[in-house]
Amino acid sequence: MLKVKVPASTANMGPGFDSFGMALNLYNEFQIKETDKDIIFLENGEPSSIPLNENLIYNSMIKAFQKHKYKFKGLYINVTKADVPLSRGLGSSATCIAAGIKAANHIMGNIMPKQEILNLATEIEGHPDNVVAALEGGFDVSLVENNQVLYSKITPPEELVFAALIPNFKMSTLSGRKVLPDKYDRKDCVFNISRAALLISVFYNKDFEKLRTCFQDKIHQPYRGESIKNLNSIFETAKRFGSLGEFISGSGSTLMTVIHKDNIDFLENMKNYLKTMEVSWEIKLLKPDCNGTEITVCQ
Numbered sequence: 001m002l003k004v005k006v007p008a009s010t011a012n013m014g015p016g017f018d019s020f021g022m023a024l025n026l027y028n029e030f031q032i033k034e035t036d037k038d039i040i041f042l043e044n045g046e047p048s049s050i051p052l053n054e055n056l057i058y059n060s061m062i063k064a065f066q067k068h069k070y071k072f073k074g075l076y077i078n079v080t081k082a083d084v085p086l087s088r089g090l091g092s093s094a095t096c097i098a099a100g101i102k103a104a105n106h107i108m109g110n111i112m113p114k115q116e117i118l119n120l121a122t123e124i125e126g127h128p129d130n131v132v133a134a135l136e137g138g139f140d141v142s143l144v145e146n147n148q149v150l151y152s153k154i155t156p157p158e159e160l161v162f163a164a165l166i167p168n169f170k171m172s173t174l175s176g177r178k179v180l181p182d183k184y185d186r187k188d189c190v191f192n193i194s195r196a197a198l199l200i201s202v203f204y205n206k207d208f209e210k211l212r213t214c215f216q217d218k219i220h221q222p223y224r225g226e227s228i229k230n231l232n233s234i235f236e237t238a239k240r241f242g243s244l245g246e247f248i249s250g251s252g253s254t255l256m257t258v259i260h261k262d263n264i265d266f267l268e269n270m271k272n273y274l275k276t277m278e279v280s281w282e283i284k285l286l287k288p289d290c291n292g293t294e295i296t297v298c299q
Helices: 056-067 092-107 114-125 129-136 173-178 186-205 208-214 221-227 231-240 266-274
Strands: 002-012 016-035 039-043 074-082 139-145 148-154 160-167 245-248 255-260 281-286 294-297
Touching: 002 092, 002 129, 016 056, 016 092, 016 129, 016 160, 016 186, 016 281, 039 056, 056 074, 056 092, 056 114, 092 114, 092 129, 092 294, 114 129, 114 148, 129 139, 129 148, 148 186, 160 231, 160 266, 186 208, 208 245, 221 245, 231 245, 231 255, 231 266, 255 266, 266 281
Parallel strands: 039 074
Antiparallel strands: 002 016, 002 294, 016 074, 016 139, 139 148, 160 255, 160 281, 245 255
16 A cells, blocks of 8 residues: 655746646655455545546646556545545546556656656646646746756745645636636836846845835736635735735635745744634644655555
């Protein structure tokens, strides 16, 4: 039996559309093994209501098996922990893709090199930011060049904590992309390029007073933000409580606020404020995960 642990991830992080991703210490966990017959898909030991053709873990495994012409008789997949909320911009689909490919590779005898795993995960997901972070951990800048995923990983500053504000409504990546324009002005592209470059420098040099500027964006947040009620007032309140910067996590609906680890009052202050909202919000204090997907063999 394989135990697969995969971290959540926050993507885009303001100006890094489809290229910035960071793993967080919130996890989905899976038990997976090859069997002699049948396909069994469970959630906490109970039969899942998700059809196999919509099961991203299973379908990711199948794609890996097909690439290497691996024949299997049956599979057992049990989602034992599902702490990453669905359709909230925290990489839930990336956890399933990463788990499926890594488990399939282990079953096949670890014949897939890292590059092939990254390429296949990105092919399934459609963009590299979340899956690279889920697989490799840390803060990753990633892109696709000639059908090959290239990425560079850095360790985020240990002084920073990421407070995820998670509402009780979903936003799918597909619907989040439909609201984006097909073309952008040059000045908007320069706006994003400069801030994306500055964010990496700030992470290295710990110039935290510049973080709010780094998370500014004109590519996706102005359009997706219209679907998140009270976004501006929530960000302004977070700033008042000491947040160093704010951004929409992935395509939403989660909002991410970045605070210094010594800001011990932020959590309670923000919780009390969010209780005044019409929509129900949950807040989680998260740290970067630097390990990525982990597989252990158990009985």
